[in-house]
């Protein structure tokens with residue numbers, strides 16, 4: 001293996017190694033870190049790994065197939081000079097191309113499915129509440145969710161069933177609605193969409209979906225506690241909302257679709273904030289991008305040598 005190839009492989013493996021480094025702390029970060037920072041950092045981290053690993057796969061597929069598919073490469077490249085500087089086996093390049101295409105298709109399908117579900121939910125919530133941001137529905141099972149408004153100046157609508165409100169005290173109702181309003185105000189649906197698209201584009205970050213959802217729920221719980229002035233009321237509201245018969249529809253955000261017991265414990269016995277995970281997350285994002293940009297620069301330098309090979 002040439003020194004140039006060794007450098008290429010080392011830089012290209014870096015984003016994949018970063019994936020393996022985070023399993024021990026990401027769940028704890030989502031459960032005990034500052035919720036807003038945890039949601040943003042973990043989503044950024046997952047998106048970074050999806051993009052950087054995708055770049056590595058696409059670049060390797062492109063540079064490794066010059067002899068197999070010369071028609072897709074510039075005609076002034078010297079295949080022999082490129083091969084002397086960067087030895088990528090054909091099977092590896094073709095494998096990277098197949099994997100990259102499959103992951104891109106998965107990500108595209110996820111986007112289409114999510115937007116389709118959002119459109120259906122939006123249409124349904126508009127019919128329930130044509131003007132107000134809160135719709136109280138009767139004759140339904142116990143349900144509460146926030147339906148974000150996409151591609152609109154409105155933030156969205158909150159849908160709560162009369163049956164659920166009937167088993168809550170007035171302060172608990174306020175806490176529930178404050179929780180749902182927090183989802184809309186902080187655009188938690190965007191975190192939900194981005195983390196799911198990143199997970200579709202890169203299965204190695206698929207286990208970050210639940211931690212990001214959980215951090216968003218804790219974020220809304222804390223906003224609700226600030227709104228009603230008492231975390232105990234929010235904990236009681238969560239307990240009653242956990243009795244809901246139905247999950248929030250796809251594209252909407254419910255109150256209880258992540259670990260309620262852990263969230264109640266977080267409200268009643270908050271742990272001291274540990275910001276080390278945030279620093280670690282930022283460092284891993286920076287390392288992933290630095291290594292990937294260095295890889296692209298290295299690949300570009302090799303291509304320039306290949307171009308000079310014929311001149």
Ligand SMILES: [Zn+2]
Pocket residue numbers: 179180183217220253254255256
């Ligand atoms: Zn919620």
